[in-house]
Amino acid sequence: MKKKVVVTIVIVILIILSIIHYYFSSTSITLLDQPIQGLSKTIEFFSQSIYDEIPIKYTCYGEDISPPLKWRNYPINSVSFVIIVFDIDAPKKNFIHWLIYDIPSFINQIPENVPKEAKLYFAKQGFNDFGKIGYNGPCPSIGKHRYIFRIYALDTYTGLPEGARVEEVINKINNHVIAYGEFVATYGR
Template identity: 50%
Template sequence: MGNFTLKSVFGNNETIPKKYTCDGDDLSPPLSWEGRPEGTVSYVLIVDDPDAPAGTFTHWVLYNIPGDLNSLPEGVPQGKEVKYGYQGRNDFGAYGYGGPCPPRGKPHRYFFKLYALDTKLDLPPGAKRVDVERAMKGHVIGEAQLIGLYGRG
């Protein structure tokens, strides 16, 4: 098995460009990955901010991404069911991506976590993150991570 890696237009531990945040167009950034683990049937993508004042804030839950995909384009639309899989509810209350929007002060870290699974999840579109994580248990065969930073002065 090769190295399973996740990339975007920003490098690991680099600043997320404004267009992918609430201060810009709030588009999801383009993502690509390499080193697909053998036996991958689907992927799950979870984006969260562990530095949020009230505890970890979920920005995106995308699951049942087809196992033969190796990228997501910029600007995946909102909605429970999209071309790239099913989207769960984020902590803004929407289905899909919600960009970084931290309070003023120290930059926050945004973890883009891509999980390779040996199955498709038996969940309807619009599932909660907790249910996605529960359904993933015992099926994760690889994990790739990218950390982006964003702060508002």
């Protein structure tokens, strides 16, 4: 009898923990989504080199260079932009491939093959999840992954030095994002 009670209690606890895990994993806001809560996607953000699928040229299996990016329809009071490229299907959710920030508002495009340097003439770059500065493209071992290219328009600069980490940038831009845009592309082997 005592053993049955213990087994029942353990089962009930496991069910409760499963429900809690499901609730928090399905409704929790990711770090990268925090700054855009309550905002509509209004910036038109795109690459004339990427449509639905990322060309091999922009992956680790090709030249591993950054793609050209353009944006328009951003607020006139934008001061700077942050661009983050991340893989939402990687084992480490939201694996960062590119972090570029403090792009002044008079710039509305980035050329192909941005140097992998922390300080650029037009912006700063931070560390990606490969542990490197600048862009490193998709490199999935198997299967098709989705990559989000997201731009945040800010009412200020981050004030961070070159070589920041994504957590630092997100902490600085929270409450300063006035608009955003994004597009999704895939790559798989």
